[in-house]
Amino acid sequence: MSTATDQISIEKLSVDTIRTLSMDAVEKANSGHPGAPMALAPVAYALYTQIMKHDPADPHWLNRDRFVLSAGHASMLLYSILHLTGYDVSMDDLKAFRQVESKTPGHPEAGHTVGVETTTGPLGQGISTAVGMALAERMLAARFNTDEHTVIDHHTYVIASDGDMQEGMQAEAASLAGHLGLSRLIVLYDDNHISIEGDTAISFSEDVGARYEAYGWDVQHLGEDIEVDKLIAAYEAAKQSDTPSLIIARTHIGYGAPNKQDTGDAHGSALGEDEIKATKAFYEWPTEETFFVPDGVYDHYKGLVAERAETHAQWKQVWEAYKAEHLDMAQALERGRGKELPDGWDADLPRQTPEDGALATRKASEAVIQWAAKAVPELVGGSADLAGSTNTIIKDAGSVEAGDYSGRNLHFGIREHAMGAIVNGLTLSGFRAYGATFLQFLDYMKGAVRMAAIMECPSIFIYTHDSIGLGEDGPTHQPIEHLAHLRATPKLNVVRPADFNETALAWRFALRSTDRPTALALSRQGAPTLDPDAIPDDAIERGAYVLRDTGDGGEPDVILIATGTEVTLAIQAADALDDLAVRVVSMPCMDTFQDQDAAYRDSVLPPAVRARVAVEAASEYGWHRWVGELGEIVGMTDFGASGPGPELYEHFGITAEHVAECARATVERSRT
Numbered sequence: 001m002s003t004a005t006d007q008i009s010i011e012k013l014s015v016d017t018i019r020t021l022s023m024d025a026v027e028k029a030n031s032g033h034p035g036a037p038m039a040l041a042p043v044a045y046a047l048y049t050q051i052m053k054h055d056p057a058d059p060h061w062l063n064r065d066r067f068v069l070s071a072g073h074a075s076m077l078l079y080s081i082l083h084l085t086g087y088d089v090s091m092d093d094l095k096a097f098r099q100v101e102s103k104t105p106g107h108p109e110a111g112h113t114v115g116v117e118t119t120t121g122p123l124g125q126g127i128s129t130a131v132g133m134a135l136a137e138r139m140l141a142a143r144f145n146t147d148e149h150t151v152i153d154h155h156t157y158v159i160a161s162d163g164d165m166q167e168g169m170q171a172e173a174a175s176l177a178g179h180l181g182l183s184r185l186i187v188l189y190d191d192n193h194i195s196i197e198g199d200t201a202i203s204f205s206e207d208v209g210a211r212y213e214a215y216g217w218d219v220q221h222l223g224e225d226i227e228v229d230k231l232i233a234a235y236e237a238a239k240q241s242d243t244p245s246l247i248i249a250r251t252h253i254g255y256g257a258p259n260k261q262d263t264g265d266a267h268g269s270a271l272g273e274d275e276i277k278a279t280k281a282f283y284e285w286p287t288e289e290t291f292f293v294p295d296g297v298y299d300h301y302k303g304l305v306a307e308r309a310e311t312h313a314q315w316k317q318v319w320e321a322y323k324a325e326h327l328d329m330a331q332a333l334e335r336g337r338g339k340e341l342p343d344g345w346d347a348d349l350p351r352q353t354p355e356d357g358a359l360a361t362r363k364a365s366e367a368v369i370q371w372a373a374k375a376v377p378e379l380v381g382g383s384a385d386l387a388g389s390t391n392t393i394i395k396d397a398g399s400v401e402a403g404d405y406s407g408r409n410l411h412f413g414i415r416e417h418a419m420g421a422i423v424n425g426l427t428l429s430g431f432r433a434y435g436a437t438f439l440q441f442l443d444y445m446k447g448a449v450r451m452a453a454i455m456e457c458p459s460i461f462i463y464t465h466d467s468i469g470l471g472e473d474g475p476t477h478q479p480i481e482h483l484a485h486l487r488a489t490p491k492l493n494v495v496r497p498a499d500f501n502e503t504a505l506a507w508r509f510a511l512r513s514t515d516r517p518t519a520l521a522l523s524r525q526g527a528p529t530l531d532p533d534a535i536p537d538d539a540i541e542r543g544a545y546v547l548r549d550t551g552d553g554g555e556p557d558v559i560l561i562a563t564g565t566e567v568t569l570a571i572q573a574a575d576a577l578d579d580l581a582v583r584v585v586s587m588p589c590m591d592t593f594q595d596q597d598a599a600y601r602d603s604v605l606p607p608a609v610r611a612r613v614a615v616e617a618a619s620e621y622g623w624h625r626w627v628g629e630l631g632e633i634v635g636m637t638d639f640g641a642s643g644p645g646p647e648l649y650e651h652f653g654i655t656a657e658h659v660a661e662c663a664r665a666t667v668e669r670s671r672t
Contacts, residue, residue, distance in 0.1 A: 017293055038254055052155075134425075143406065342377075354530070356500070379434075392436040495521065560584050
């Protein structure tokens with residue numbers, strides 16, 4: 001029979017194994033962050049063996065607790081505990097830390113390493129995405145739990161760093177989490193006082209606990225006492241709170257390193273062979289061994305994790321009873337987790353005809369959202385305090401509020417960056433979520449959009465007021481470079497539809513997407529409705545198509561390419577060029593068009609036709625690929641101005657007349 005002393009000994013060995021594996025992996029890679037894993041090893045041990053409900057045999061179990069390492073630079077902490085607790089992270093994977101194609105990249109990546117819930121790295125992203133996950137848990141519980149069966153009741157645990165606490169987006173997300181009362185969100189703040197440049201006191205002196213209390217969080221101060229039993233007690237207390245919880249732990253970065261503990265040297269570089277030997281001596285560890293796991297440690301972890309996994313077995317019994325009584329709801333939960341949509345959801349895609357008149361694509365989007373919301377129950381979303389302008393309210397669907405999470409409309413407040421990350425958290429948790437703002441304010445949320453693309457997370461980002469056409473608000477609100485910026489982002493589809501029908505197809509495309517986020521760029525000004533029969537059903541999937549040919553069926557003299565509301569200008573220019581054979585190409589999604597094979601691209605833009613003009617009320621950057629060396633671009637080369645939208649188009653020369661002039665000039669050049 002084991003004694004209390006034996007238990008303490010194996011627990012210490014198990015914690016120190018996390019520390020030494022982390023040190024050795026960073027040293028072997030000659031790159032990484034050893035200090036935080038050394039300090040936080042007791043936290044990881046307590047979470048994975050005593051607090052969290054999880055099952056390495058089924059890492060995607062629906063009701064598992066989520067863990068987010070917002071301090072993503074401490075990735076070896078996560079990889080070590082995943083390895084020791086039986087996830088698909090081998091010792092060889094630890095030894096391949098930070099190497100090409102390894103399972104253990106420098107910062108955790110969702111979908112790349114089993115057990116990693118979300119990609120973290122840029123500070124502030126992890127904790128903000130975790131707010132979305134915690135919100136998703138409350139929203140799923142409100143939709144699917146019954147009086148007899150509780151199938152959703154998990155927690156979201158986060159480790160955040162001093163750097164996280166300094167990032168502005170963290171403040172946005174934490175404020176909203178407190179407002180919404182997300183009681184199943186528990187964050188441990190690793191208050192180690194060290195950043196790359198040295199002691200955090202050089203730039204950071206605020207009382208983080210007081211700030212979080214003001215946000216409406218429960219705050220516990222552990223001081224320097226982060227022994228496993230004290231951590232367990234703190235987590236258990238946090239689980240009883242009816243608000244989000246912050247546990248502040250005053251840790252010592254590089255714990256045990258005789259010359260580098262509590263220094264910036266332990267933060268972001270290998271400790272060095274001599275310092276590692278000295279540190280292992282402090283731990284009473286074999287100093288010549290690397291990647292050493294003492295006898296009994298694997299078995300100790302296995303036994304404790306088996307106890308955590310028992311919660312999964314108990315949940316399965318509840319789940320089977322739930323399925324027997326509520327099969328439709330169970331299938332909906334499973335469908336959301338698998339990113340699947342209801343059968344036949346898009347059978348009645350809305351359409352309009354030219355007789356319906358002009359309509360801003362943001363207004364078209366509003367109508368399509370109502371259709372999509374009826375067809376896809378998982379669709380939820382909101383705006384950064386601009387719902388009346390972005391037209392993104394789901395009608396008669398209620399709002400998500402503290403204590404009532406059953407609604408579908410989210411109110412993010414003026415928190416664009418947190419909104420983007422929270423949308424990612426909701427999408428990772430089984431919803432089809434969207435967040436909306438003006439395209440100009442992409443600047444305040446681009447980090448979250450990039451993270452969605454890296455994760456291949458199919459979040460939907462709605463950007464209205466997509467050009468100088470918004471008018472009088474002036475250049476501070478008129479996006480110029482933003483479409484180019486979005487299009488330069490890998491694994492992100494940017495769709496700028498021309499009218500109601502392209503907007504409907506764009507929404508269908510965004511909801512069908514399972515491995516890429518979609519950004520919809522929508523107009524404030526009206527756009528005439530195109531003939532729906534002229535728009536192919538796969539217009540967005542193909543990216544570009546021939547909307548109109550004025551010739552006799554042969555190759556055109558000139559090709560006019562446009563997106564969004566400028567498609568109408570291209571059509572008007574074609575009308576003015578009645579002595580030329582003109583092809584008008586609508587290119588709603590440059591990203592998917594460039595993914596097409598050469599045969600299709602050449603069928604739309606024949607290489608022999610070198611006379612081409614592109615028109616878009618935005619930066620010209622990126623269009624040269626499609627117009628070639630002889631073509632011209634009618635776009636923006638400066639910021640906008642304040643004035644009525646139509647006058648601004650005239651002022652900056654984005655007119656049908658100018659497009660026609662450029663077309664004639666390119667034809668002349670192509671014939672010489």
